[in-house]
Amino acid sequence: MIHREVLIQRKIGECEEKIQELHKKFPRLKEIADEVSRLSYELISAGILKKNSFKTANIDKEVKLLLREKELILKANSIPINIYEPEWNCPKCEDRGFITPGVLCECYTKEKLDNIFRKSGICGNMETKKFANFEVALYRDAKAMQEKVRRCREFARKVVDQEKQNNLFFTGAVGRGKTHLSLAIANEVLKQGGTVIYKRIDDLLDIIREYKFNREENPEKKGSQLEYLKKVDLLIIDDLGAENITPFAQNQLRILIEDRNNFDKAWIINSNLNFNELQDFYGQRVTDRIIEKADIFAFESEMSIRELLKKRELESKNK
Numbered sequence: 001m002i003h004r005e006v007l008i009q010r011k012i013g014e015c016e017e018k019i020q021e022l023h024k025k026f027p028r029l030k031e032i033a034d035e036v037s038r039l040s041y042e043l044i045s046a047g048i049l050k051k052n053s054f055k056t057a058n059i060d061k062e063v064k065l066l067l068r069e070k071e072l073i074l075k076a077n078s079i080p081i082n083i084y085e086p087e088w089n090c091p092k093c094e095d096r097g098f099i100t101p102g103v104l105c106e107c108y109t110k111e112k113l114d115n116i117f118r119k120s121g122i123c124g125n126m127e128t129k130k131f132a133n134f135e136v137a138l139y140r141d142a143k144a145m146q147e148k149v150r151r152c153r154e155f156a157r158k159v160v161d162q163e164k165q166n167n168l169f170f171t172g173a174v175g176r177g178k179t180h181l182s183l184a185i186a187n188e189v190l191k192q193g194g195t196v197i198y199k200r201i202d203d204l205l206d207i208i209r210e211y212k213f214n215r216e217e218n219p220e221k222k223g224s225q226l227e228y229l230k231k232v233d234l235l236i237i238d239d240l241g242a243e244n245i246t247p248f249a250q251n252q253l254r255i256l257i258e259d260r261n262n263f264d265k266a267w268i269i270n271s272n273l274n275f276n277e278l279q280d281f282y283g284q285r286v287t288d289r290i291i292e293k294a295d296i297f298a299f300e301s302e303m304s305i306r307e308l309l310k311k312r313e314l315e316s317k318n319k
């Protein structure tokens with residue numbers, strides 16, 4: 001996050017330097033500025049002391065004349081009138097982040113959104129995985145796949161609207177499009193302003209392990225990371241089954257899924273394991289927590305999508 005106070009002070013400092021330069025070059029402008037500020041002060045005191053309105057009207061007139069002269073000097077030298085203003089990143093809120101107290105500026109909302117994207121773990125190439133470039137035609141049963149894509153779009157919408165729904169368990173061999181489709185959901189949720197965390201299971205377990213076993217150093221940051229795993233609108237766990245499955249992993253996965261199920265927080269799990277293997281590796285308790293609130297999507301195609309795409313690329317080159 002930008003430290004807005006620091007930014008504002010810096011912009012004001014830069015502006016003051018710019019005005020000093022200008023006044024060096026055009027001493028009359030400095031005289032005018034000094035005179036206007038002296039008169040303004042007089043005007044305020046007169047107002048406080050409730051002096052006669054004839055005097056205040058005269059001061060007012062004098063100020064207007066000076067400002068007019070300033071305007072003419074600027075114009076004659078092709079200097080923009082806003083030279084006296086700091087160069088705000090967002091002129092709308094002058095970089096404060098709000099328009100009036102309680103009314104946030106859109107630059108603040110955008111900054112927050114950028115921050116959510118950074119925290120999501122989705123970066124680079126992952127941002128290009130969309131529903132629009134998911135190729136249903138590559139699947140053996142394209143129609144069934146089309147229906148799954150429809151359900152995934154609906155899933156994303158319900159996450160954003162915070163509607164209750166079943167979670168998703170994607171199973172299938174490597175390169176079958178599980179990751180693409182879960183990223184398409186994630187990107188859609190992020191675009192709509194929802195929060196997402198996308199982590200491979202081993203990275204996720206590392207975060208939990210760090211918190212449990214190295215709590216002393218920087219406990220606040222680690223605690224908040226763990227809290228965020230529980231609270232984020234959508235948690236996507238990629239590559240379940242590829243990690244070293246230990247009692248610690250089993251237990252932590254169960255707790256995390258249980259917590260999220262209890263608070264109706266959405267999750268997606270991608271796994272190369274089929275359902276029986278999941279039971280064998282993770283045991284009944286974990287499997288129960290997963291299936292109790294999830295739809296299972298099997299990703300099947302004659303060969304892997306990656307291989308198909310590569311084959312197609314080669315064919316087009318050979319033509």
Ligand SMILES: [Zn+2]
Nearest residue numbers: 090093105107
């Ligand atoms: Zn703004």
